[in-house]
Amino acid sequence: MREYLPVLIVGAIIGVFSVVFLVAFLLEKDKKKSMGWERNMSDREIIRRLLAYAKPYKGQFLLVFLVMLFSIVYDVASPLLIGRIEELIKDSFPLSELFSYVAVYAGILVVSLISTYAQAMLLQKVGQKILSQIRMDTFTHIEQLSHEQLNRIPVGKLVTRVSNDPNSISFLFTNVLVTMAKNSLVILGVLGAMLVLNYALTLMVLCFVPFVVLFTVIFRKFSRKVHRRVNDATTAINTYLSENLSGMKITQSFNREDRKMTDFETRSTELKKAKNARMLVFGIFRPMVYMLYISSVLCLFYFGAKGHIRNLHWFGQSISSGVIVSFYMYLNKFFNPIQTLAEQFDMLQRSFAAAEKIFSILDIVPEVVDEPDAVELDEIRGEIEFRDVWFRYKVDEWVLKGVSFHVMPGQTVAFVGPTGSGKTTILSLICRNYDIQKGQILIDGRDIRTIKIASLRRHFGQMLQDVFLFSGDIRSNLLLRMEGVDDREVMAACKYVNADSFINRLEKGLDEPVRERGNNFSAGQRQLLSFARTILHKPSVIILDEATANIDTETELLIQDSLERIKTIGTMLIVAHRLSTVQHADSILVLSHGEIVERGTHQELLAAKGRYYKLYTLQFTKQELMKR
Numbered sequence: 001m002r003e004y005l006p007v008l009i010v011g012a013i014i015g016v017f018s019v020v021f022l023v024a025f026l027l028e029k030d031k032k033k034s035m036g037w038e039r040n041m042s043d044r045e046i047i048r049r050l051l052a053y054a055k056p057y058k059g060q061f062l063l064v065f066l067v068m069l070f071s072i073v074y075d076v077a078s079p080l081l082i083g084r085i086e087e088l089i090k091d092s093f094p095l096s097e098l099f100s101y102v103a104v105y106a107g108i109l110v111v112s113l114i115s116t117y118a119q120a121m122l123l124q125k126v127g128q129k130i131l132s133q134i135r136m137d138t139f140t141h142i143e144q145l146s147h148e149q150l151n152r153i154p155v156g157k158l159v160t161r162v163s164n165d166p167n168s169i170s171f172l173f174t175n176v177l178v179t180m181a182k183n184s185l186v187i188l189g190v191l192g193a194m195l196v197l198n199y200a201l202t203l204m205v206l207c208f209v210p211f212v213v214l215f216t217v218i219f220r221k222f223s224r225k226v227h228r229r230v231n232d233a234t235t236a237i238n239t240y241l242s243e244n245l246s247g248m249k250i251t252q253s254f255n256r257e258d259r260k261m262t263d264f265e266t267r268s269t270e271l272k273k274a275k276n277a278r279m280l281v282f283g284i285f286r287p288m289v290y291m292l293y294i295s296s297v298l299c300l301f302y303f304g305a306k307g308h309i310r311n312l313h314w315f316g317q318s319i320s321s322g323v324i325v326s327f328y329m330y331l332n333k334f335f336n337p338i339q340t341l342a343e344q345f346d347m348l349q350r351s352f353a354a355a356e357k358i359f360s361i362l363d364i365v366p367e368v369v370d371e372p373d374a375v376e377l378d379e380i381r382g383e384i385e386f387r388d389v390w391f392r393y394k395v396d397e398w399v400l401k402g403v404s405f406h407v408m409p410g411q412t413v414a415f416v417g418p419t420g421s422g423k424t425t426i427l428s429l430i431c432r433n434y435d436i437q438k439g440q441i442l443i444d445g446r447d448i449r450t451i452k453i454a455s456l457r458r459h460f461g462q463m464l465q466d467v468f469l470f471s472g473d474i475r476s477n478l479l480l481r482m483e484g485v486d487d488r489e490v491m492a493a494c495k496y497v498n499a500d501s502f503i504n505r506l507e508k509g510l511d512e513p514v515r516e517r518g519n520n521f522s523a524g525q526r527q528l529l530s531f532a533r534t535i536l537h538k539p540s541v542i543i544l545d546e547a548t549a550n551i552d553t554e555t556e557l558l559i560q561d562s563l564e565r566i567k568t569i570g571t572m573l574i575v576a577h578r579l580s581t582v583q584h585a586d587s588i589l590v591l592s593h594g595e596i597v598e599r600g601t602h603q604e605l606l607a608a609k610g611r612y613y614k615l616y617t618l619q620f621t622k623q624e625l626m627k628r
């Protein structure tokens with residue numbers, strides 16, 4: 001009995017840990033089965049689509065696999081060699097033989113090192129290529145979505161789809177798949193080599209496998225839970241951040257900094273706790289596998305040495321000291337891959353989930369697309385007609401109800417009406433940002449659905465209600481990557497719309513930096529810049545959705561003057577809030593609840609004493625009052 005005491009102690013320790021963890025496992029109620037990365041697509045479908053991305057790099061992957069075999073050979077062969085050398089040393093044997101063994105070992109080692117390096121480099125390169133392909137595909141696809149579709153997906157989500165998710169997939173190709181394949185092969189190779197060396201000792205090692213499996217199963221339950229917790233906490237903090245950073249100015253003006261700080265702290269603390277919990281789970285799992293490893297080493301030395309000293313024969317095999325040395329090395333190479341495999345299984349699941357999220361974006365079929373027989377329009381005259389157009393954003397809520405009007409080339413038509421009456425909507429329909437449900441929109445007598453969207457939009461210069469400026473400088477914002485235009489032309493356009501005076505006053509002129517969304521410029525200046533941008537792109541039809549923001553009288557006069565000039569370029573559709581803007585229009589359409597209720601020139605409409613007259617007198621008296 002005393003003879004087996006060391007082994008019994010080892011067994012008892014493993015037993016106690018197993019029972020404790022098993023009880024914890026059974027007591028742990030994982031109510032929420034979902035990982036936060038649950039999926040609808042099958043693994044097979046995801047793998048099929050991922051392989052499609054890897055297909056162009058078949059050769060490279062094959063090469064990686066071949067190179068990988070070298071490092072596997074090293075893992076499996078080196079303990080054999082060392083064991084052999086150990087045996088040779090005891091007998092007196094020629095030094096030349098020792099040299100040859102050392103040379104072979106060194107050779108394998110060098111080849112394995114080089115192959116590991118080559119494999120990592122190759123994989124990184126391929127991974128980056130795949131990553132950039134996926135990112136490009138996603139971005140190009142998002143570009144094709146209609147306004148309606150884009151409205152439905154939060155911007156933050158799209159950013160994650162383009163920036164973060166492809167990273168997880170590239171990690172799958174560069175790391176997860178290869179390490180998993182390699183580790184599985186190493187485990188098999190090591191097992192095979194151990195069997196060849198000694199059955200009995202191999203059986204002893206295999207006795208530890210059920211415990212490894214048990215610990216792994218327990219670990220996976222807890223690791224899923226902590227991963228999910230970290231995931232949820234990260235999402236919570238990101239969502240909170242993105243919303244509150246954009247709304248920071250509001251927070252400051254309402255003095256809500258303290259309250260927001262507390263909210264943020266709660267989320268931040270939760271993330272910290274979640275990460276600590278994750279560390280704890282991994283911190284327990286790794287030592288457990290290590291304990292099994294050490295126990296197996298103890299057993300190996302105990303049984304191995306005993307067998308060696310007593311020269312025991314098991315299954316016809318004796319145990320030499322070399323066998324013990326080799327087994328000692330194999331044990332490490334056996335337990336390490338098992339631990340890594342267990343830890344990487346979740347990575348695999350996470351990559352699949354990221355892949356599914358990307359594929360679900362790629363699967364959204366763009367709603368507004370070119371008809372198969374759509375034509376290119378090289379030039380347009382600028383005649384625009386709405387024939388009984390009905391449109392709605394949401395089912396059962398018509399925003400435009402039978403709108404009809406006809407604009408002749410070169411004419412200026414203005415839309416006026418209360419807020420929400422559908423003015424902006426009319427303008428965005430002309431450029432086919434949305435498709436209408438009933439009726440027809442015609443350009444030069446041709447239904448816009450029969451025209452290629454890109455060629456249609458090329459002829460329109462849109463100046464929208466909220467001017468969007470990209471971060472960069474003034475020049476890049478005016479040109480939007482248009483080529484072959486020099487600064488003289490750019491300045492001429494600026495002068496044409498009266499934007500030159502304020503640009504000239506800037507320290508760096510056209511090179512003046514523009515911050516995010518152009519927040520270092522006033523509303524009036526942004527409007528003038530958008531005029532210049534439109535002029536530079538030489539449109540045939542100009543669409544202006546006037547900003548509602550108040551601008552000072554001086555800038556208003558500048559804008560008036562620029563508009564008078566822009567009018568001469570071609571057909572112009574204006575949505576105007578200041579009635580001074582529309583007085584010179586050829587025709588004014590008054591909208592109310594999605595219907596045109598009055599139409600005519602400024603004078604005609606005033607004479608009719610209807611809605612326009614009311615709007616006009618209201619604005620006029622307001623201005624008069626403000627002047628006093």
Ligand SMILES: Nc1ncnc2c1ncn2[C@@H]1O[C@H](COP(=O)(O)OP(=O)(O)OP(=O)(O)O)[C@@H](O)[C@H]1O
Pocket residue numbers: 151393394399417418419420421422423424425426465
């Ligand atoms: N993307 C959208 N999705 C759903 N409904 C929308 C969308 N855009 C506008 N609407 C709705 O359509 C109606 C008309 O909006 P539109 O923007 O055309 O009004 P508007 O006349 O330009 O108003 P304003 O003078 O305030 O600019 C409004 O009731 C608005 O709520």
Ligand SMILES: [Mg+2]
Pocket residue numbers: 423424425465545
């Ligand atoms: Mg509007």
